[in-house]
Amino acid sequence: xxxxxxxxxxxxxxxxxxFLHQYLKDLSFENPNAALGLMALGKQPxxxxxxxxxxxxxxxxxYEVELHxxxxxxxxxxxxxxxxxxxxxxxxxxxxxxxxAIEKLLVVEVSRYLFPFARQVVASATVxxxxxxxxxxxxxxxSLLQNRKDRGEVxxxxx
Numbered sequence: 646x647x648x649x650x651x652x653x654x655x656x657x658x659x660x661x662x663x664f665l666h667q668y669l670k671d672l673s674f675e676n677p678n679a680a681l682g683l684m685a686l687g688k689q690p691x692x693x694x695x696x697x698x699x700x701x702x703x704x705x706x707x708y709e710v711e712l713h714x715x716x717x718x719x720x721x722x723x724x725x726x727x728x729x730x731x732x733x734x735x736x737x738x739x740x741x742x743x744x745x746a747i748e749k750l751l752v753v754e755v756s757r758y759l760f761p762f763a764r765q766v767v768a769s770a771t772v773x774x775x776x777x778x779x780x781x782x783x784x785x786x787x788s789l790l791q792n793r794k795d796r797g798e799v800x801x802x803x804x
Contacts, residue, residue: 662750663737667759670711671731674770677724690718690725696784700751706738708747710755712763716779728770728779732763753786760784 695715700708711733718725736755738747760783768778 661739661742662754663739664755664758665707665735665737667732667734667762669730669766670733671729672766672770673727673729674774675724675727676774677727679775681723688720690720692716692718692779694781696789698752698756698786698789700748700755703735706740708736708738708751708755710734710736710751710759712756712759714763714767714781716767716781718776718779726771726774726776728767730763730766730770732759732766734759749790752790756784756786756789760786 693716695713697713699711699713701711702708711731714728714730714732716726716728718727734755736751738750742750760781764781768780771777771779
């Protein structure tokens, strides 16, 4: 007899949102001036962080959501390190979720769920590169979605 309490991926068709899988899709760490010990100069590095989200419709209301995080740290114009991370998740969206709400669900809610895992990957990469862990602050994915709408990259949901 099947255990009816165990969640099934197919159950997402009635439930809203189900995470089917999450994974590290790509990771790059560059440490071009490691031998110079740039961070040992005692100066605070200038850190530039870029966050973006892409999603891909896989059919049958399944989507792959990719959270892209790029970090570049420089000291006095010299590159300390560059980290590029793509952390992704595969989700199923239920049939009761209206089409106009899907983009917000993917960009905001799914990304919010994936972010702590991507943050840990970035922190681990910087430690392995010989630097203190780079702990990214929480990110406002709703503002990212709004900026996309302002640039005309996403259709605004209709009321």
